[in-house]
Amino acid sequence: MHILISNDDGYTAPGLEVLAASLSKFADVTVFAPEVNHSGASNSLTLNRPLMVKEAANGFVYVNGTPSDCVHVALTGVLKQRPDLVVSGINNGANMGDDTLYSGTVAAATEAYLFGIPAIAFSLTGRAWFGLDQAAEIAVQIVKQQIAQPIQAPVLLNVNIPSLAGGQIKGTKVTRLGKRHPSQPVMAAQTPYGEPVYWIGPAGEAVDASEGTDFAAIADGYVSITPLRLDLTHYDQLPSLSAWAQSL
Amino acid sequence: MHILISNDDGYTAPGLEVLAASLSKFADVTVFAPEVNHSGASNSLTLNRPLMVKEAANGFVYVNGTPSDCVHVALTGVLKQRPDLVVSGINNGANMGDDTLYSGTVAAATEAYLFGIPAIAFSLTGRAWFGLDQAAEIAVQIVKQQIAQPIQAPVLLNVNIPSLAGGQIKGTKVTRLGKRHPSQPVMAAQTPYGEPVYWIGPAGEAVDASEGTDFAAIADGYVSITPLRLDLTHYDQLPSLSAWAQSL
Amino acid sequence: MHILISNDDGYTAPGLEVLAASLSKFADVTVFAPEVNHSGASNSLTLNRPLMVKEAANGFVYVNGTPSDCVHVALTGVLKQRPDLVVSGINNGANMGDDTLYSGTVAAATEAYLFGIPAIAFSLTGRAWFGLDQAAEIAVQIVKQQIAQPIQAPVLLNVNIPSLAGGQIKGTKVTRLGKRHPSQPVMAAQTPYGEPVYWIGPAGEAVDASEGTDFAAIADGYVSITPLRLDLTHYDQLPSLSAWAQSL
């Protein structure tokens, strides 16, 4: 069992270190992770320059690129052996609802899924790594379950784990993605020379956190597992849009 | 009618200039585009630094960030007036099948769609801008159709226009996204110091270009319009995954 | 007479456009300039990725790198013809005293000087390009003087031109670099998530603006021309340091 691990917080992130250490107890583990933090990277690929692939003292491989770059170069030539599973994380903060689209953590897993390899993204909902060891145990359980009973379909799982004290997690729920309100307004600021600059604002509050969503599961103290698909075609709109396009 | 235009090729790209000129004949047009090329940017947002928003001599606004950044800052505070429509492009090259996930052109439109604004991404399938003027005319037709008969649903359209000589385009097809083979292997190279580096390889050939796909429409000489959705939940897998997760 | 022009404000900067237009009236002009602003770039060279060299619609060549990169690639292979002279600017803002060390404008000229080509850096002391046309006329005079009576030595000139209304400039002074106070403190700020960030503060006020300095010349309404050298050895300290090092 060979597992490739990546993340978006960078190769020195505690969430990555703990995940790699936990999985290496029962599997061959290879780490390809970004040299620096790439939160918000989405599925971006670096196309205008080549990537450097280096090995840190602890054996982790780091790449001066995005999470998608890391998994992409590993799978398309740098890694000699095709991994059996790709996991990403454990991320510093939740990746729920619309966040999923922007998440570099999810994107690293997505890249593997597009190459036909089962992939799981793990995120810890709180900041400051509270509950990280417990989250790693849960990640191990889920990975072992996938090894013991492989899901019989291409699979991309988005797992969020609540930052709770040991023993406080109530169980696991399989969920759909919730929805957020639009993100908060840009935060205007100034350079020392008086020029205006704008920070992207934080994500909006959940607007659909109803029963069955990832938001609801986390709020109730459960681990949330959401299966993802990447077929972006809006099939339901095909008939009406065909009618609309007649007039063109 | 106020239209916000963005792209991923950067604010000096011919595809953007022609599109803006064409749409400004019948609508108020504002351009927020990246300062430099961001092909492959996907939905990435810049979270680790603030963005500079400047105006070029021709009135185009450029941002030192990604396509998603451009539309995001416009809609969350920099633009005083909420636009009625957001269009992106015209991109230098196709955005079909799995490319859609990585495309900055599509991402700029996606950002608007997530804010509840109708959004259309336009791409010209060939390189070197062959057929650009014709493509702009087609973009105008589609935009006018959306203004005259607004689609009665949240709408995100991915439009690919074939690079054909004038009059050679056969019509318009509403399509689903096709699929590509995995991308080509990384291209290994060396720095002048002998260190290895790796370029991300080109996209793979189409593997599902069957009737009804965007690949098929373009190959047959039609404009392809694909409606997109961004709900990434894999609803079909929810039941089986729930059973699977019982054992956790 | 073939003149290579670069700058650090980027290839779309008005100071570059005006300078290129003025010099092209009597010389063959080639522009290699950075794609985006690189103020503060100093002599930095890009060593971890290759550079892209592209041509804009107006014939200017732009490079996705630093000012030094632009001149370096032009002189070491991209430009077929070795230029007779390299000029840099006209910069948006002064480059006087200690600023010279950090200036990308001066660095572009320095790069040429190191390759044995006479080089002149031009800066306009005010912001917002006030007095730009007059500055271009003065730049033309200095360039023509160098062509007519070439300085009989390797030459790197740092020229600052005051932002004054037409006819208000009193003449030209050959100066030494003044000194500044240390720069102002960092400006602390916060991300939208409450994390601290720090902006580099503005340059300090002049501490040596005495007669004979560039600061004094500009304050008095003169163009300042300072010859620069790049031999960083502190010859005066060699004897005492040799004694000191005996004890090692």
Next chain:
Amino acid sequence: MHILISNDDGYTAPGLEVLAASLSKFADVTVFAPEVNHSGASNSLTLNRPLMVKEAANGFVYVNGTPSDCVHVALTGVLKQRPDLVVSGINNGANMGDDTLYSGTVAAATEAYLFGIPAIAFSLTGRAWFGLDQAAEIAVQIVKQQIAQPIQAPVLLNVNIPSLAGGQIKGTKVTRLGKRHPSQPVMAAQTPYGEPVYWIGPAGEAVDASEGTDFAAIADGYVSITPLRLDLTHYDQLPSLSAWAQSL
């Protein structure tokens, strides 16, 4: 005795770790180093975005900026206590002759010198860190000498240490900077899409490696110490240039 340490290879570089460990045996040591490698950064300062200043697990502070940024933010507000000495390195590779102008290692020391703090840059001439421990011992000797007998002048020392086996170093020489031939031509390459790109070529061979230069000292197996100055005015050219400028 409080010593601030920086470098240009990044905060995880072995040369930095060994230097910090060695100096912390007899002094209070603070590290402010770049997050990633910035070889070739020269004195560049980051002016278009704010800097993030974070602490690694080992207590080293890292900054997402250049070597000059690191020392600048430390000295202008982030560090509570003004250091007594700033050292930079130990660099992976020589910084001799004209390299000095481009070196980020030297630039970090330069930044301190400009703030009136004694500063020393250390470089190990070979690659792959051969002889690093010996180099650290030599760095300790030089630092202790500066503490015991402070040089009675503003001081910026550029120290190069040969990569030799233990005991093979013959002694120390105080030197002037040599000169190099112009650097090698750009190395042309191609993207996977066939677009040309250009790598900056390696530095040229020494052209002035005569007795008394840093090149000669290193070639002969000695540690080279070169005192640097940053007054870029070419005083010798002032008279002739004044005559020349009369005609303007």
